[in-house]
Amino acid sequence: MNAISQIPRFGGRAAWVLLLWVLGPAAAYSQERDSDEAVREGRALYDSHQCWQCHGYEGQGSVAGVRIAPTLYPFEAFSRLVRHTNIMPAYSPNVLSEEQLRLIYAFVLSVPEPPPLEDIPDLNFE
């Protein structure tokens, strides 16, 4: 049993904290951003496989699926989420190859941070 398989299947944020702790700094995300082409291909796959049905067109998340972009998840954690979760449907390599998943991951990484709260005056509900 490897470290990834020991991630609690339920636990939300705590699971990811545990994952990063188990994997250590070497596994924490430090990869270079993929190329523009990879991002484009990833976007196309994100659309055609309809990841956006639950996670939104920008990966912003919804009540149906967690926010996945912008992300600090390492690819291993992202892959674990897609392939072995009990929350979302498990996408096996027969449906989504490793290469396709990496391209989708490249797109997810490319989504920019939204403006800070103070720059969105309409998000004031007091």
Add this chain to the structure above:
Amino acid sequence: MKPEEQSRPENSAQDESESVNRREFLSSATVAGLAAASVGATGKAAAQQVASNEAAPGALPPTAAQEAMESEVPAGYSAEEAREYFVRNPGSDFMVDLIKRIGMDYITTNPGSSFRGLHESIVNYGGNQAPELLTCVHEEQAVAMAHGYYKVTGKPMGVLCHGTVGLQHASMAVYNAWCDRAPMILLAGNHLDAAERRPGAEWSHSAQDCVRVVRDYIKWDDMPLSLRHYTESMVRGFKIAMTPPMGPVAVVLDGHLQEAEVGDQQLGTISIAPNQPPSGDEAAVAEAARWMLEAESPVIVADLMAHDQDGVERLVALAEALQAPVVNQFGRMNFPNSHYLSQGAAAVAQADVVLGLELFDTWGVINTLRDRVHRDSVRKARPDARVISIGSNDLFTKSNYQNFQRFYPSDLSIAGDAQATLPGLTDAVLSGMLRSRRVSNAEREARWRDAHARAREQAMNEARYGWDASPVSTARLYAELWKAVKDRDWALVSDDGMQSRWARRLWPIDRHYQFIGRSGGAGLGYGAPAAVGAALAHRAEGRIAVNVQRDGDMMYTPGAFWTAAYHGIPLLTVTHNNQGYHQEFMHLQRMAARRQRGIDGSSWVGNELRNPDIDLARIASAMGVWAEGPIGDPGDLAPALARAVEVVDGGEPAFVDVRCQPR
């Protein structure tokens, strides 16, 4: 006894001096306004309500023309001819008198010959005022309007329909009302006496037992055969509908009984008082208070609980006494979400005692079922958490439809209306509270204030993501809507569950009337008509009603917008138009992934509402409603909403179609 034996025209030939004037009868009848008596009212308040209604004037005095009709044979006719051609006192006039006394302000209808007698009486005899007929283009719409109206006013509407084809059309919306405990009176036209039926449609539109089609999801029904029987059944029906757990009832109105001469029937008087809502057993309530006081981390979960603002305030009193967080499941607006004790569902996980108030699904609060090949359940609550249930679920239910959800064996189960039970529970908590508990409450308050502030900040932070996305994010949709209505007396007349619950996460929802909960049975076609019914209720209060309308739901009952335009019901509708049946997209994805077949493009089949795209704004416009859209650029939303609000301020409905993210 057959209707003909009760109300044959020959009865009218008797001397009028011997007959009982039905208006005098109703003037003297003590028919308390059941509808006005809130189930949440205290006994004293309810008694005052009864007294008030007893003192109320009787039916409207007859007009001069009516007086003439009732006392004279029209010129040029013999008395025999007049009896053949004319009816002086039709049974349906009497029916209207009783409906007025009960206090039914509105009746929704799609017109039909099986109730033509009552239709005419409402319009001419009753002056089309209290009750006023609301024209609907589908019975499903008519029922859902009554559903939405109840949830704002606490009063039941009547729904007048064919007992056969009308109830069949209505059935889906009746099921929603049943699941959501929304009372209403279904008034179903029918012709029981085969010898009296006109050939053709009157046969197709008659049944031996027309209510059978909806009987599995109404509380009670009857088919009165005389006007006395009608009186008793209507009053009984109101009482049953309004007694928790509330729900629809049906009274079949025989066509002959509506149209025949009343004659000299001795109708007598009837005196009723509204049922007081059932409170939980006093000893059991004391035990519940003890458990809550002993608990280190008690949590309250409320769903179909608050009938009105009084219910909200009662829950605030209990929560503050215990400094216990409240998880509002928003079946009703139970608790102000700006209150620091308003907490998310995660609070249940740390509770040692969970108090459930009118829960739609107690099992689902404590457990979750994983949607996998082999479905299994996981307990969300602590293993040692004890569960107290207070609710009216077990006081009345039925077997066939499974809306009662999975059984959960609560550790302490109290049958009774939760709102009615809360004052006793709060009193028991306060009287049993030790000093040490009062001291520890300060720590609890600080903890929950901090948690509430953090959750609020997190919600606003999350709303930033996808802020500038096109299609428009649902968070942005609600943020822009808030900006448009926040300075008015607003009310949301739709559920936000399909929009990631952004209203309850972002908007301060403090008043009971500001949120009306969900459909109940999750049957599509509820949204638009329920919003129109609720908006009608808000119109009287001068509030702006806001409806976030799902596209798939709208396509079932778009005619509701025509009703809004026709009756001048101001309503701001903004669509959450994701161009498909989004829930089903996700189900199809799950199936395809589970079977390792993939979903690359194929999930559109059977689920999309595109190609051709549906122009929702044009549909609304064709119904006579001011409309704009589709809007896909979030930057265009605020100006469109400003224009729409201006229309609504003028007393008319307005509609803005917005292409949105899926959830």
